Amino acid sequence: MKIKVINPNTTTSMTDAIEKAAAACAFPGTEIYAATPEWGPASIECFVDDYLAVPGVIQEIYQGEKDGMDAYVIACFGDPGLQAAKECTQKPVLGIAEAAIAAVKMAAPSFSVISVLERSKKITEDLILQYGAERACRSVRATGLSVLEFERDPEKGRRALHRESKCALERDGAESIVLGCAGFVDFAKELEKDLGIPVIDGVVPAVKFAEAFVGMGLNTSKQNSWGYPEKKELRGFELFRKRQGETK
Known part of the structure; x- marks a missing residue:
């Protein structure tokens, strides 16, 4: 294959x-x-x-x-x-958004997406509507960092992802996290271990x-x-x- x-x-x-x-x-x-x-x-x-x-x-x-x-x-x-x-x-x-949203809907009753810049949220929100997941999505949050900033400073990116994921759980009522960028692929396992909930990267x-x-x-x-x-x-x-x- x-x-x-x-x-x-x-x-x-x-x-x-x-x-x-x-x-x-x-x-x-x-x-x-x-x-x-x-x-x-x-x-x-x-x-x-x-x-x-x-x-x-x-x-x-x-x-x-x-x-x-x-x-x-x-x-x-x-x-x-x-x-x-x-x-x-x-x-x-x-x-990967199509796949991640399909998978998370079978893994948890609700989820939040953690994205990059604030302006990037609109693209994600449109996809959530397109894939029929608006009832399960509790929020779309932005880290405030660009894709290339995650490349340059992974530790800063990790902290931002952890911060926004915690907010999604504690403030928005999310029961799982979807990482809204292929550049986040290396952070999924660590976040899942830290948060104790499903964390899905779309790849x-x-x-x-x-x-x-x-x-x-x-x-x-x-x-x-x-x-x-x-x-x-x-x-x-x-x-x-x-x-x-x-x-x-």
Whole structure:
């Protein structure tokens, strides 16, 4: 089984951490291929970042089809390009927010999401509504630190995550925590031990769901909404047009 885990930003150190977490949780025999797009933002914290990351994600899906991947994981909590990626392949495609929210709803009756900047909360709140989890979500909290600040000072990031997680439990009534950034992947186990409740980083459930989908032979429906994109003129997107032709 070959699973491609796509980090939608261009920070390779984050890709390395994501790959390590994905490989650690995968079954023996599952091959994890972590990818960093050729272009896109260094981190994803707002809607512009989110949208600029999508072409790189789509490129990696098309390349994965050529390389014979069995499933894909989009490893950013905003799930950038997830719907578009599902159109580009019949293979399973999972976003880490999609997977984390599905998993936490089975692990606890309520949860809070801990995100990065205050401005990033809107993206997360929209996803919670999209995935039908608003009744279970007690809050979306921000650490006030950027993704790249977590990279530069992990200890400062750990303290901020612990502070906001404690507030979510004590003030908001959350019974579990979802970490709202793939860059938080290294903090999940320590937080879970400290807090004594489920703490879910989306990379792990996304990989495990991907393995389950492949094992069940469950593919992405191409009937209508996620059907392959229609062929049409794409100005300035010669690479995309070329790879569409190669993979369809």
